[in-house]
Amino acid sequence: MAGNTSEKSAKTAAERVAAKATKPRKAAPQPQPGNAAKPTLLAGGNPQIAKAEGDAPVQAYIAAMPGWKSDLGRRLDAIIVRTVPGVHKAVKWNSPFYGIAGQGWFLSFHVFTRYVKVTFFRGTSLHPLPPGESKHKDVRYLDVYEDQLDEAQFAAWVKQASQLPGERL
16 A cells, blocks of 8 residues: 555656646736835835945935935035045945945944934044944934934034045954
8 A cells, every 4th residue: 555655646746746847837017117216114114225336326325215304315415425525335235335444434324214314433533432332332323304414514524534544244
Protein backbone atom coordinates (compact mmCIF):
# COMPACT_ATOMS: atom_id res chain seq x y z
CA MET A 1 0.00 0.00 0.00
CA ALA A 2 2.87 2.37 0.74
CA GLY A 3 4.17 1.82 -2.79
CA ASN A 4 0.85 2.87 -4.31
CA THR A 5 0.77 6.06 -2.25
CA SER A 6 4.25 7.06 -3.41
CA GLU A 7 3.39 6.45 -7.05
CA LYS A 8 0.14 8.37 -6.69
CA SER A 9 1.92 11.31 -4.96
CA ALA A 10 4.59 11.41 -7.64
CA LYS A 11 1.96 11.37 -10.39
CA THR A 12 -0.05 14.16 -8.70
CA ALA A 13 3.10 16.27 -8.26
CA ALA A 14 4.05 15.76 -11.90
CA GLU A 15 0.55 16.84 -13.00
CA ARG A 16 0.81 20.02 -10.89
CA VAL A 17 4.18 20.92 -12.42
CA ALA A 18 2.83 20.33 -15.92
CA ALA A 19 -0.27 22.43 -15.20
CA LYS A 20 1.88 25.33 -13.93
CA ALA A 21 4.08 25.16 -17.02
CA THR A 22 1.10 25.55 -19.35
CA LYS A 23 -0.72 28.19 -17.30
CA PRO A 24 -0.18 31.69 -18.76
CA ARG A 25 1.63 34.14 -16.50
CA LYS A 26 -0.13 37.26 -15.33
CA ALA A 27 1.14 40.43 -16.94
CA ALA A 28 3.02 42.80 -14.67
CA PRO A 29 0.83 45.72 -13.64
CA GLN A 30 1.46 48.76 -15.80
CA PRO A 31 2.04 52.09 -14.05
CA GLN A 32 -0.88 54.45 -14.43
CA PRO A 33 -0.20 57.82 -16.05
CA GLY A 34 0.14 60.40 -13.31
CA ASN A 35 1.00 57.80 -10.66
CA ALA A 36 4.52 57.24 -11.97
CA ALA A 37 5.67 60.64 -10.72
CA LYS A 38 3.96 60.38 -7.33
CA PRO A 39 6.16 58.77 -4.69
CA THR A 40 4.57 56.76 -1.93
CA LEU A 41 4.19 58.60 1.36
CA LEU A 42 5.41 56.55 4.29
CA ALA A 43 4.44 56.89 7.96
CA GLY A 44 4.03 60.53 8.95
CA GLY A 45 3.94 61.62 5.30
CA ASN A 46 7.64 61.05 4.60
CA PRO A 47 8.18 60.57 0.83
CA GLN A 48 9.67 57.28 -0.34
CA ILE A 49 12.42 58.25 -2.79
CA ALA A 50 15.00 55.82 -4.15
CA LYS A 51 18.54 56.18 -2.86
CA ALA A 52 20.48 58.43 -5.25
CA GLU A 53 23.13 61.16 -5.38
CA GLY A 54 22.65 64.72 -6.67
CA ASP A 55 20.15 67.54 -6.68
CA ALA A 56 17.41 65.78 -8.72
CA PRO A 57 16.45 63.16 -6.09
CA VAL A 58 16.51 65.81 -3.35
CA GLN A 59 14.19 68.02 -5.42
CA ALA A 60 11.90 65.01 -6.04
CA TYR A 61 11.78 64.41 -2.28
CA ILE A 62 10.98 68.07 -1.57
CA ALA A 63 8.27 68.16 -4.27
CA ALA A 64 6.66 65.06 -2.72
CA MET A 65 6.59 66.47 0.83
CA PRO A 66 2.92 66.94 1.79
CA GLY A 67 1.28 70.33 2.34
CA TRP A 68 3.20 73.16 3.99
CA LYS A 69 6.19 70.86 4.47
CA SER A 70 7.06 71.07 0.76
CA ASP A 71 7.43 74.86 1.02
CA LEU A 72 9.52 74.40 4.15
CA GLY A 73 11.70 71.84 2.34
CA ARG A 74 12.31 74.35 -0.48
CA ARG A 75 13.26 77.01 2.08
CA LEU A 76 15.63 74.66 3.94
CA ASP A 77 17.25 73.59 0.66
CA ALA A 78 17.63 77.20 -0.54
CA ILE A 79 19.24 78.29 2.74
CA ILE A 80 21.66 75.35 2.66
CA VAL A 81 22.63 76.00 -0.98
CA ARG A 82 23.05 79.74 -0.34
CA THR A 83 25.12 79.13 2.82
CA VAL A 84 27.27 76.29 1.45
CA PRO A 85 27.91 76.84 -2.28
CA GLY A 86 28.65 73.54 -4.05
CA VAL A 87 27.00 71.48 -1.29
CA HIS A 88 26.83 67.75 -2.08
CA LYS A 89 23.28 66.31 -1.98
CA ALA A 90 21.81 62.82 -1.87
CA VAL A 91 18.72 60.91 -0.77
CA LYS A 92 19.43 58.02 1.59
CA TRP A 93 16.98 56.14 3.79
CA ASN A 94 14.14 58.27 2.37
CA SER A 95 15.70 61.52 3.60
CA PRO A 96 17.73 64.23 1.88
CA PHE A 97 21.35 64.52 3.04
CA TYR A 98 23.70 67.48 2.65
CA GLY A 99 27.46 67.35 2.91
CA ILE A 100 30.84 68.28 1.52
CA ALA A 101 32.06 65.95 -1.24
CA GLY A 102 34.66 63.57 0.15
CA GLN A 103 34.19 64.83 3.72
CA GLY A 104 30.85 63.34 4.77
CA TRP A 105 27.38 64.60 5.67
CA PHE A 106 26.61 67.47 8.03
CA LEU A 107 22.78 67.63 7.89
CA SER A 108 19.65 65.70 6.95
CA PHE A 109 15.92 66.16 7.39
CA HIS A 110 12.89 63.90 7.62
CA VAL A 111 9.11 64.48 7.46
CA PHE A 112 6.89 63.61 10.40
CA THR A 113 3.14 64.13 10.75
CA ARG A 114 3.27 67.54 12.48
CA TYR A 115 6.83 68.74 11.82
CA VAL A 116 10.06 68.31 9.87
CA LYS A 117 13.02 67.03 11.88
CA VAL A 118 16.41 68.47 10.90
CA THR A 119 19.39 66.39 12.02
CA PHE A 120 22.76 68.02 12.62
CA PHE A 121 25.24 65.13 12.74
CA ARG A 122 27.79 67.16 14.76
CA GLY A 123 25.13 69.24 16.48
CA THR A 124 26.75 69.19 19.91
CA SER A 125 29.53 71.37 18.43
CA LEU A 126 27.11 74.09 17.27
CA HIS A 127 26.50 77.35 19.16
CA PRO A 128 23.92 77.79 20.44
CA LEU A 129 22.98 74.11 20.62
CA PRO A 130 20.00 73.07 18.49
CA PRO A 131 17.22 72.28 20.99
CA GLY A 132 16.57 68.59 20.31
CA GLU A 133 18.63 66.00 22.18
CA SER A 134 19.62 62.63 20.75
CA LYS A 135 20.75 59.24 22.03
CA HIS A 136 23.82 59.71 19.82
CA LYS A 137 26.47 61.78 21.59
CA ASP A 138 27.23 64.17 18.68
CA VAL A 139 23.74 64.56 17.14
CA ARG A 140 21.26 67.37 17.82
CA TYR A 141 17.83 67.93 16.28
CA LEU A 142 15.69 70.86 15.26
CA ASP A 143 11.95 70.14 14.96
CA VAL A 144 10.43 72.71 12.60
CA TYR A 145 6.66 73.23 12.83
CA GLU A 146 4.57 75.21 10.35
CA ASP A 147 5.67 78.88 10.13
CA GLN A 148 8.29 78.45 12.87
CA LEU A 149 11.65 78.44 11.05
CA ASP A 150 14.17 81.00 12.31
CA GLU A 151 16.01 81.34 9.00
CA ALA A 152 18.92 83.37 10.39
CA GLN A 153 19.61 80.85 13.17
CA PHE A 154 19.21 77.92 10.79
CA ALA A 155 21.69 79.49 8.34
CA ALA A 156 24.18 80.06 11.18
CA TRP A 157 23.91 76.39 12.22
CA VAL A 158 24.30 75.25 8.60
CA LYS A 159 27.45 77.35 8.20
CA GLN A 160 28.95 75.99 11.43
CA ALA A 161 27.94 72.39 10.66
CA SER A 162 29.45 72.51 7.16
CA GLN A 163 32.83 73.44 8.63
CA LEU A 164 32.94 70.46 11.01
CA PRO A 165 34.09 66.94 10.09
CA GLY A 166 31.23 65.23 8.27
CA GLU A 167 29.49 61.98 9.17
CA ARG A 168 30.39 59.04 6.94
CA LEU A 169 27.29 56.90 6.40
